[in-house]
Amino acid sequence: HAARALPHAMIGLVLAAGGEPGRPLNPLGMAAPGGAYPEFVFDMDKPGSESAGLTLLVEVLAGVLSGVADHEHDTGVLVLAIAPTTLRSADGFYRAASALFGSMLGWEGGTPIRYPGWREAQHLEQCRALGVPLAGPVRRELDALAVSLGLPPLTSVG
Secondary structure: OHHHHHHHOOEEEEEEEEOEOOEOOOOEEEEEOOOOOOOEEEEEOOOOHHHHHHHHHHHHHHHHOOOHHHOOOOEEEEEEEEOHHHOOOHHHHHHHHHHHHHHHHOOOOOOOOOOOOHHHHHHHHHHHHHOOOOOHHHHHHHHHHHHHOOOOOOOOOO
């Protein structure tokens, strides 16, 4: 859900609490424009013991603050969209974001760091250029459906 802020040139932050006490199902999601680089899209789906502090942060902001314990439902959510231009110029923000994400991708100390959202952006770019890869059974099912509707079967790109 955090990525829903991206088309509006905003930073998205989603905190969710509920389920088992202290163990929200998807406690934290964040998305931020990447400037000249792919967007940062992070979804922490399973907190572990090493992230107890982060889990408590989420529980306070999404659970305690929302009053989740005061209601029959056991889910509390905090959704926040931040417009960077309320704090600084768009040019300044995108320049700084580009510097941050570019430094990770161009890291010379070893293997470049691929941040959350990078692989997805690369995959989307590849799908736009070459088409969406389909598993054999799915391809056969779609071809059969096309024939049954009097349409030509799918064609491959690339």
